[in-house]
Amino acid sequence: MSMTIALAGNPNSGKTTLFNALTGSNQHVGNWPGVTVERKEGQTRYGNQVYRVVDLPGTYSLGAFSEDEVVAREFIVSGNPDVVINVVDATNIERNLYLTTQLLEMGTKVVVALNMVDEAESREIHVDEKALAQRLGVPVIRTVASRRKGIDELMEAAIAVARVPLNGHVQLSYGESIDKRIEVLKGFLQGGDFRYPSSWLALKLLEGDSYAKKFVFENSNLRDLEEFSRFWDEVAVHEEEFQLEIVDSRYKFVGDITKDVVRRPGVAVETTTDKVDRVLTHKYWGMPIFAAIMFAIFQLTFAVGQDLLGEWMAVAIDYVGGALEGFLVGVNAPAWLIDFIGNGMVAGVGAVVEFVPLIVILYLLMGLLEDSGYMARAAYVMDNTMRAVGLQGKTFISMIVGFGCNVPGVMATRTLENKKDRMIAILINPFMSCGAKIPIYLVFIAAFFPSYGGLVLFSVYALGVAVAFLMGKIFSKTLFKGETSHFIMELPPYRKPTLSNVVRNMWDNVSGFLARAGTIILAVVSLLWVLAVLPLGVEPYGSASILGRIGQFIAPIFEPAGFGTWQAAVGLFSGIAAKEAVVATLGMVYAGVEAGTELVAAIREVFTPLTAVSFMVMTLLYTPCAATLGTIKKETGSAKWTLFSAFYSFGIAWVLSVLVFQVGRVLGFS
Amino acid sequence: MEYSTLITLREGDICKVARIQAGTTATMRLYEMGFNTGARVQVLKNDRGPIIVGLGGHKVALGRGLAEKMLVARSK
Structure with a gap:
């Protein structure tokens, strides 16, 4: 080995x-x-x-x-x-x-x-x-x-x-009272079958280390149990005191060494980091600057990713689709295959892939933020706000990670020390709009709000954050009461982002996006295509197909939100497999080969600006995708909370999108 | 020696950690992060939000609640 x-x-x-x-x-x-x-x-x-x-x-x-x-x-x-x-x-x-x-x-x-x-x-x-x-x-x-x-x-x-085998190990002195007890404990521990030096186990026991306790009590034949428990009772009284003394002894050991081997300037000079922090963590400007940075990221993403590169991508996909269809017609492929490739695969998967440039830009910008050292400042700046809703600043980092994808977002909650903080952070993470949802917003933005792309996108993300805060507040007052843990966070020095890191982090996300487009989205689209053309003889993609009937069965739920069509229902339903599937499905059921523009045109016909907003609110907030739910299950270790996450977020999404639609209608929007 | 809590110190003040009374877990965490007895701490920012201190050439942000529970000895 x-x-x-x-x-x-x-x-x-x-x-x-x-x-x-x-x-x-x-x-x-x-x-x-x-x-x-x-x-x-x-x-x-x-x-x-x-x-x-x-x-x-x-x-x-x-x-x-x-x-x-x-x-x-x-x-x-x-x-x-x-x-x-x-x-x-x-x-x-x-x-x-x-x-x-x-x-x-x-x-x-x-x-x-x-x-x-x-x-x-x-x-x-x-x-x-x-x-x-x-x-x-x-x-x-x-x-x-x-x-x-x-x-x-x-x-x-x-x-x-x-x-080479280890020859002895470092032996620190922890002060007389501890050293003495280590010796006594070593006596008790002798004869046990231990992988660790007995002096270390003794030390850990005095430190109150849970692992060491468990290990010793389970693996040893402790001598003189009675005497040991008497000794142990006496130790337990001093546990806290011992803990601190042991830490101090270690720092003394370290200090004695560094005193001799480290030379540092006597007076600390003000570094660039200090100067930058003066502005970025300012008591009044800190928050607006953070908001401005996020807003700029979305604007830039739109300007470069969509306006500049998006067009090319749409043209390229149209071209590929057209060429494929031409080729298939040329070789006399069966009509069903032409339809599957053109209207199923290219329209569906293409509708997703089209947004790759935008996602590339978004992740490059987020990567810059991550690599620079600003993330810790964002957590710092947000701590007050987070505290007001019963959370703490560190939770905000898991939320920003969730902007990329909720799977690592949920995992990032591991850094939270307190169980209550962590459960809330996990449950609210899916409200952070992930990259996979972007294509959905973009289609609706292109259809109804083409001149306000960056603003709409920013608003959607902001709404997600607001709902997360609200739910955080509610959870911390109801299901997860208790003290919010203290904020302790190191603020690393700012560093110039390195190209390789930024590109690597971008590729991490984008390759995942592409891989999903080629696997799960393709599978979902294929399955839905079959359901859309069966039973034989019905109008394909029509309401009489199996897919249409399933959609019609679900659709009434969404009636109060203004989009009670079977297509929207099917789209949302497939989005639980992976969020990109929403657009892929809409692309397939509404459009043909020329996915991009035609899908947008179709959307413009069946939705209104108001229902578009209510649909976006729905997709932003409803049930997390399967991968996220799987991660929630893994991290909470609880099927109950996973199901809860799936259903309560659907409830919230439904209520809010209905609210948007109904209130909007009363106010005279359409 | 005069003791006060970290939160009462102002920007630029330098102090030494005397005692932390924030519950076992938080106290241990701080101790192990270098806020052990006698550690030299400089207050870099203390206005609104968590307090920022310099410790061994690095910056650490601490919640205000925590800074209230850190007893320090001012050294100037």
């Missing part, structure tokens, strides 16, 4: 950048703490060997307060990595070495990657890595993961460390 190398370190220290550099993977990176919330695996070749590399979510300690940290801790403690590459941010070495200390206490084989040394040097922070290596007793390699510097040396050191 090949060796396993785990990457561990503080949030935003560059683990995933290093992982990508090592394995040639394209994992999502960003300049904010909490990008990686899952374990990612890859392989790297060094010499003639292949090694398994595991990227872990960032963590400040092995204490594991949130779900993502639990993932990291579990792997380090029980995943048996052959060696841990501990990625240490050279600009913030004191805090980063805290985790290093914990790894050393555990007797893990560690190699330190002293990362971002370039940034440290530019801030005049100098680390003597040789002295540091000597003090820690493990190799320390200088790296700049983003520029692939030091990667070979790092691999060499990691392999060398993994090959």
